[in-house]
Amino acid sequence: MQSCKSCTDKDLICMYIHEGNEKAFEVLLNRHKSKIYTSIYMFVKDRDLANDIFQETFIKVIDTFRSGKYNEEGKFIQWAMRISHNLCIDFFRKNKRRKTINTTEDFDIFNVIASKDDNQEAVIMKEQTYKKVRRLVDALPQEQREVVLLRNYAELSFKEIAELTNVSINTALGRMRYALINIRKTISERQISLQ
Numbered sequence: 126m127q128s129c130k131s132c133t134d135k136d137l138i139c140m141y142i143h144e145g146n147e148k149a150f151e152v153l154l155n156r157h158k159s160k161i162y163t164s165i166y167m168f169v170k171d172r173d174l175a176n177d178i179f180q181e182t183f184i185k186v187i188d189t190f191r192s193g194k195y196n197e198e199g200k201f202i203q204w205a206m207r208i209s210h211n212l213c214i215d216f217f218r219k220n221k222r223r224k225t226i227n228t229t230e231d232f233d234i235f236n237v238i239a240s241k242d243d244n245q246e247a248v249i250m251k252e253q254t255y256k257k258v259r260r261l262v263d264a265l266p267q268e269q270r271e272v273v274l275l276r277n278y279a280e281l282s283f284k285e286i287a288e289l290t291n292v293s294i295n296t297a298l299g300r301m302r303y304a305l306i307n308i309r310k311t312i313s314e315r316q317i318s319l320q
Contacts, residue, residue, distance in 0.1 A: 137152055161209050203288055
């Protein structure tokens, strides 16, 4: 048997479904958990809620595998991201109000991407810039904010974003374009410095 880590997603899924190989599922989960968790967190901005939705996502994944309803035609990550996205949307529909958190929360995605080579002053400046950019992104209309978060934080392609949000690629591109226009306009109008 080949090492699970060198297997494709499709192979890992087959090993889990047909052989009950828990290790294969663990490798699949570890391979994609960061991308899926980050996209959830960027939507809900609450660590505990993101953890709950992440767990619920993988409960749905396991249930689908075990019921034999998994369609192997698509990419696993796109399918799992669509499940997590739908769970986030369901949460917002149920609660109608978005919960916000302070950047002092235990987890901040921007801490993950801080460069170790930066001196303290550069780190502080970078953090201030990230906070300003986050506020600008948060102020965007929902559809534009969604595309920015999926593109820049979850690192999805526009094709993946289009599939996940059930729109055409042109619509996803248009939303990103308008998001950037709106951010530039806000920076200009409020004379916000990102330096």
